[in-house]
Amino acid sequence: MAFQKLNQNDSKSTKNFNKKKGPNPFRNKLQNKNKKPVIFQDFEDENDDEDNDEYLDSVLNDNEHDLNFNKQPFRKLTDRELKDRAETILETQRKRLPVYQNKDEIMKYINDNQVVVLIGETGSGKSTQIPQFLIPSVTKGKKIAVTQPRRVAAISLAGRVAAEYGCPIGDDVGYSVRFDNRSNDKKTKLKYLTDGMLLRELMTDKELNQYEYLIIDEAHERTILTDLLLGFIKELIMGKRNKNLKVIVMSATLQADKFSKFFNDAPILFVKGRTYPVENYHLTSKDCEDQTDIVESIIRSAIQVNFSEPFGGDMLCFLPGQEEIDKAVTILQKLSPILKESYAKDKLKIPELIPLPLYAALSPSKQLLVFNKLNSKKFQRKIILATNIAETSVTIPGVKYVIDSGLRKVKIWRHELGLSTLLTVPVSKASCQQRSGRAGRESEGKCYRLFKEQDFETLPAQSESEIIRCDISSPLLILKKVGVKDILNWSWLESPGKNAIIVGLEELYSLGALSDAGEMTEKGEKMALLPLAPHLSNVLLEAMDRNCISSVLDIVACLSVENLLLNPSPEIRDVVNEKRYQSSPLGRKFGDLIMLKEFYDIFIGLDTVQEQKQWCHEMCITYRGFQNVLKIRKQLKEYLKKIDASLEKNQQFEKHNKKNKKTQEEKENLGEFEDNEDDDDDDFGNDAGNRIDIESVLKCFLYGFVKNTAIGMPDRSYRTSTTGETISIHPSSLIFSKKDSPAIMYTEYVFTSKGFARNVSRIELEWLQDIAMGVKKFK
C-alpha cells in the first residue's frame, strides 16, 4: 500500500515546543493505591481541552478497578499553598501560552466590542486564560459563564483554572453540571458549566441577569444545545441585555464567518495553537481502486506503518462502528503473533502489535485498557481501534500515528417518517483535521488517510449540524417555555427547516404540551421542567395520575442512561442472554420496559455493593450506569415533587416495604467512618410488595409512545400503526423471538438494514384503541 505525502497547509501548525509533561493523573492514582493519600490537583499538560479526568475516574470506579480514591481523605491546601502554586503555574506555564502572550490585544477587542469571535487552536490556552483575564473587570455580584458541550470538560477546566487562580474549587472559580454543582452563588465569579445547564438557568431567568460575560466554548461542534444558546444570546443582546452583556464565541476551526455574520459581523480573532506538526498521507489512485473492505485496508496499513516506522509511538485508527472495530481486533489478534514469529525468523526488529478496541458501548474496564502503558521491554506497539469517541471525548496519550478510514456513523432523524436512520458516511474536512491532530499532541506525528487526496478536497468543510438532523421536539419545547412566539422566524443560527418545525410542534401538540392555538399548556410547562424528552415527560406525568409513578420512574430512569445494558461480546453472548432471560420472568412475557423494572428491583434488592457489582458483571450491565439510574431517579422525583404537591398522596400509597432495606448510600458507605445521618426518605419507594401493575405501567408509556406502535399481522410480522411499514423487533430485545404479541410498543424506531423496533413491549389492541381515543382529546 502506498501513500502520497500531502504537502500543503492542511498539516497542523508548525511551532515546536519543548513541552514538559506533567505526571499522568491516572498512573499516579494506580501507583498510589497503597500509599498515603497524596495532594492531588496536578494537571496533565497545557492543553485546554484535556478532559480525561472524570472519564478516567468513571473508568476507575468500575468493577474490578474500584480503587476507592474518592473516599480517601485529601488534605486541603492552605491559602498560602494555593497562592504559591498559582504563582508557579503562572511563571512556568501560563506565561508561555499563546493566548497569554497576546493578552493585551485580545482584551482590547473584548473591551471594544459586545461580541467577539475567537478562533483558538488546540493548546492555545483560550478556555483557561481568557475567562481569567476577565475576572478583574467583573462587577461585584455578577459572574462570567463559560459553557462546554461535555461535563468532563467543564469539571476539569474549572479544576485547572481554580489552581491557576489560587483558590479552592467552588470559591471564585467553580463549575455546575448535572448532579454536581461546585459553585457559590455569592462568591463565584467564574463558572464553567455545560451548555445544557446554562439553558436550564435561562428557563428560570430569561435574561441571565447574574452574568456579565458569556463565553460559549467549542461552538464549532454545533451541538443542539450550543446552537440554541447562541440563538437566545442573540435575542438578548438585541433586546433587554443590549448594554451590559458581553459575549465571546470560541471555536477551534474556521467556522468563524458563520458566527461572525450571525452576530452582525463581530470581529474575529485568531490565536495560534501549540501542537506538533502532523504529516498527512493519502492513498494513491491505484490503491484506492483496490480497496474493497475498509477493515482490511486498516489492517494492511497498520501493518505497513508498524513495519516502516521506528519503535515508539502508538497507533490510533478511526473506524465507523463497533462492528468494524470488533472485526479488526479479532483479525489482528490472530495475525499479530504470526507476524511476530515471521519477523523473528527474518531477524527483523519490528514491534508486536497489541490491538485494543474503543467505543462507547464497551465496558468501562475494557475502555480503560487503551490507557495502560505497555511494558517498554516487551517491544510492543499499541494499536487502538476507535470510533468517533477518540475524536473529541477521549484523548489517548502516546499516539504518534493516526490511520483514518474517513468514515463515521451518523444517526439522522426523518421527521416525516418518525424514525432514525443510521448511516455510514464520509467525515468532513474539519473532522479529518481533528483526527490527524490526534497524532501531534506530544511530538511530531503522521496521519494516513485511506482515501485519495482529491477525495479529501471533495469532502464537506463541516459535518452537518445536529439541529438539522435530529428530533427537535425537545428544543422546541424549550423555545416555547422561554416564551418564543414565532418559532419559524426565531434567531436560529441554522434553522432546522419549516417542515421539521411544523412536525415537531404537531408532536408537542399531540402530547398535550401545546393547545389548539399553539400556546404552551399547563402540562407543557411541567414537561419542559423535566430533564427528559417530551415523550418520557408525558409518560411520567401520566403515571402520577395512575398510582404507578414508582415503577414508571424506575423504568424512565433506566431509559435515561445510555449503554446501561451492554452488548455482550460474541463468546459470552448466549450465556448472558440466558441469564437476562432467567432473571426477568415478567420481562420475557411483556418486554423490555418491564425487564428494566425487574432488573432495577434486583439491583436495589441486593444487600452489598459487592453483590451488586458481581450481578452487573454477570448480566453485562454497567454498575456505573446503575449508579446514574439512581441519581436520575432521585432528581426526577425531586422535580415531580415540585411540580405537584399532591404527590404526597402517592407517597402514602407507595410507602411500603422500606424497613430492613439499606439505601444505596448506606451500601456505598459501608465500612466508612461516618454514618449516613440524613436517612434520605426513600419516598415513593417501591410499589407494594414489589408487584408490578404491568397494565398500568405500559399504558402510561403508551401516552408517550402511541405513535411508536405496530400491529401483529397474520403472517407474524408487524406493521406500524402510523404508516403501515413492516417493522421487526430488534435482536437486542428480550422478546425478539416471541411472535405472539397482538401489538407492540417501542421507544425507538431505527432503520439500518431494515426497520427495527428497539425497547419493545407487548401491548393489547384494546389499550391502543383506548389511548388513541384519549390522545385525541387534545385535538
Next chain:
DNA sequence: GAGCACTGC
C-alpha cells in the same frame, strides 16, 4: 432471525 456513532438536562 441478527446488531447503534456521540453528547446533554
